[in-house]
Amino acid sequence: MDENIKEQSNVGIVKISDEVVSIIAGLAASEIEGIAGISAGLVGEITQILSGKKNLSKGVKVTVAEESATIDLFIVVEYGVSIPEVCDKVQRNVIKSVETMTGLKVSAVNIYVQNVIFPKTNIEGSKEE
Template sequence: MEEMINSGANELGVIKISEEVVSIIASLAATEIKGVAAMSGGLVGGFAEKLGIKNMSKGVKVAVGEKEAAVDLFIIVDYGVKIPDVAWQIQENVKKAIETMTGLGVVEVNIHVQAVDMGRDIKEEEAPRVK
């Protein structure tokens, strides 16, 4: 069963936001930053992609309390970028997006750089044939 975040009540009822929604917001905010090649989904995400299932929250782990959230992002960066600069921009953008859209306070956004995208196709990486 998916975890639901109780983000408040008003005279009309209770508003609940799923952790999946917070993950998707974080993922989209992270991939808006120049230098982020992709989110790193790991083994499970890789299988899902091969099956044609697009998981918008891959590479994101969230822990949500009553009023606060902590986010871990697992990313792949483009070769040649300044990783600390890209990471800081991701942190700022993710924090702003989650706080604006959900009203939750973001206490931390941890960036885990999993790989560097060299920007090459598999064909380019193959060794040239010797005649």
């Protein structure tokens, strides 16, 4: 687990793990309407099924430099939404959340749309809520 020095003072050193930044980014992305989920890929999904644990940093790759972070998000969107609008909202929310909670400057949020999820329908053909 990579840790980065965030602040050094007379009291001590504060280190923020890359995984913490990943979890913050994943949660911030999932808050946006139109996001069906974060994609962990086949290996991540199998691991989650076998372990029974939900990995909140799945589908998020963080690269932290001295005072900045680059975040790659692999997302799944709902059918019918404007993908560019949803991605813009995700980028803005991730930047705001990570910068507010960690103090790191986010230099880039790269979004990779991995899949589109269609709404579930029941036997009669109407949408399930």
